[in-house]
Amino acid sequence: MKCVDDFRLKFGDKEYVPIMIGGMGVDISTADLALEAARLGGIGHISDAMIKTVTDRRYQTKYVKEKLAKYKFNVNNADKSVVQFDLDQLAEAQRMHVTKTMERKQGAGMVFINVMEKLTMNAPKDTLRVRLHAALDAGIDGITLAAGLHLGSFALMEDHPRFRDAKLGIIVSSVRALQLFLKKSARTGRLPDYVVVEGPLAGGHLGFGLDWAEYDLESIVKDVLAWLQAENLAIPVIPAGGIFTGSDAVKYLEMGCGAVQVATRFTVTRECGLPDKVKQEYFKATEDQIEVNELSPTGYPMRMIKSCPAIGSGIKPNCEAYGYLLDASGNCAYVTAYNKVLEANPTAKKISEIHVYEKTCLCTHMRNFDCWTCGHYTYRLKDTTNVLADGSYQLLSAEHVFKDYQFSKGNTVALPPLEA
Numbered sequence: 140m141k142c143v144d145d146f147r148l149k150f151g152d153k154e155y156v157p158i159m160i161g162g163m164g165v166d167i168s169t170a171d172l173a174l175e176a177a178r179l180g181g182i183g184h185i186s187d188a189m190i191k192t193v194t195d196r197r198y199q200t201k202y203v204k205e206k207l208a209k210y211k212f213n214v215n216n217a218d219k220s221v222v223q224f225d226l227d228q229l230a231e232a233q234r235m236h237v238t239k240t241m242e243r244k245q246g247a248g249m250v251f252i253n254v255m256e257k258l259t260m261n262a263p264k265d266t267l268r269v270r271l272h273a274a275l276d277a278g279i280d281g282i283t284l285a286a287g288l289h290l291g292s293f294a295l296m297e298d299h300p301r302f303r304d305a306k307l308g309i310i311v312s313s314v315r316a317l318q319l320f321l322k323k324s325a326r327t328g329r330l331p332d333y334v335v336v337e338g339p340l341a342g343g344h345l346g347f348g349l350d351w352a353e354y355d356l357e358s359i360v361k362d363v364l365a366w367l368q369a370e371n372l373a374i375p376v377i378p379a380g381g382i383f384t385g386s387d388a389v390k391y392l393e394m395g396c397g398a399v400q401v402a403t404r405f406t407v408t409r410e411c412g413l414p415d416k417v418k419q420e421y422f423k424a425t426e427d428q429i430e431v432n433e434l435s436p437t438g439y440p441m442r443m444i445k446s447c448p449a450i451g452s453g454i455k456p457n458c459e460a461y462g463y464l465l466d467a468s469g470n471c472a473y474v475t476a477y478n479k480v481l482e483a484n485p486t487a488k489k490i491s492e493i494h495v496y497e498k499t500c501l502c503t504h505m506r507n508f509d510c511w512t513c514g515h516y517t518y519r520l521k522d523t524t525n526v527l528a529d530g531s532y533q534l535l536s537a538e539h540v541f542k543d544y545q546f547s548k549g550n551t552v553a554l555p556p557l558e559a
């Protein structure tokens with residue numbers, strides 16, 4: 140019987156433990172978590188979601204306060220089109236996050252950054268270009284293009300000196316999306332170094348509709364592997380979504396996949412950015428508390444724990460401070476939904492009197508760790524640890540979870556040594 144450690148992910152002549160920890164914004168996949176994966180010989184991800192908030196919190200910058208001060212005059216205006224990101228500051232924040240992470244890197248693995256196209260930031264192309272270039276400037280090992288089709292993203296980077304040396308990957312949920320991406324980026328003469336195939340059981344946004352349950356990762360991965368083989372394209376395929384044990388991973392590695400991308404099991408590690416109280420909610424969640432809904436203003440379905448404070452909250456949009464989901468015309472579906480509710484309740488004064496059920500304010504709630512996005516198998520997390528004397532669940536170390544994926548056999552999950 141094989142374990143994950145019997146396989147290696149190969150990039151050129153370099154080899155890695157075939158475990159990639161997926162990007163989890165906003166700072167849920169922290170630098171600490173990504174660095175552990177790299178130290179252990181695998182690949183970790185930081186994320187650039189709400190980058191200015193992340194550097195404010197981690198490195199004492201004041202970007203959010205400054206942006207709010209600049210656009211304060213607009214806070215009661217439903218039209219958010221004037222609210223723009225300062226591109227120099229955006230580059231500065233991105234470089235800071237990446238540099239400070241890469242400076243601490245140890246071990247044989249790599250650190251990538253997850254860059255979501257759906258963070259349109261009121262100027263999709265310009266802001267995306269800055270984010271990609273700044274990450275490359277600051278020495279990131281690789282970029283995973285996520286949440287969106289990214290058909291033009293390679294072209295946005297092709298004038299960067301590291302375009303051909305950094306690892307570049309894409310996340311798709313169908314062979315068709317991969318074909319489209321390869322067709323559109325063919326002109327740059329560069330293939331992706333890896334393709335993450337994300338199935339319907341993943342956390343975060345899904346590349347499926349509300350009929351997600353009709354799809355399964357294994358079939359999509361088989362389609363992708365067969366098509367790549369037929370086209371003679373040797374691009375490592377990295378399945379993601381619902382790979383909960385080392386044995387689940389081995390199944391895909393034996394099929395010919397290069398590695399696996401996993402995330403949910405790391406949400407309850409000490410290195411994960413969620414507050415400890417929220418990690419306990421992930422442990423406690425039962426299967427019926429996990430839903431896929433359409434609350435994200437991005438238009439993609441998203442998986443969440445139903446009891447999270449973000450759902451039904453009528454928080455005032457804070458685009459002047461954040462505004463990461465404003466589209467090219469300065470619109471966000473939450474702002475529209477919020478204003479509709481406000482109009483219908485003209486006498487409501489307090490936030491507790493307003494409930495918006497159509498959409499959620501992803502910026503504020505992700506920033507405050509109040510939107511509990513999660514993978515389908517979150518309800519199994521309680522089986523991966525010990526219950527402590529006070530009834531709480533014991534947090535895990537990223538190393539423990541990583542090594543459990545790497546060495547476990549027979550569909551088992553190793554419990555950590557019981558904490559005193």
Ligand SMILES: Cc1cc2nc3c(=O)[nH]c(=O)nc-3n(C[C@H](O)[C@H](O)[C@H](O)COP(=O)(O)O)c2cc1C
Pocket residue numbers: 160161162163164165167186188253255285286310337340341342343344379380381382400401402403404406512513514515516
């Ligand atoms: C809490 C959480 C947040 C996530 N956020 C993102 C994200 O910001 N960008 C992204 O591309 N994927 C995101 N994902 C998806 C993961 O990177 C990964 O592909 C997927 O969850 C793997 O499946 P698993 O969680 O069942 O192991 C998120 C997943 C979780 C659990």
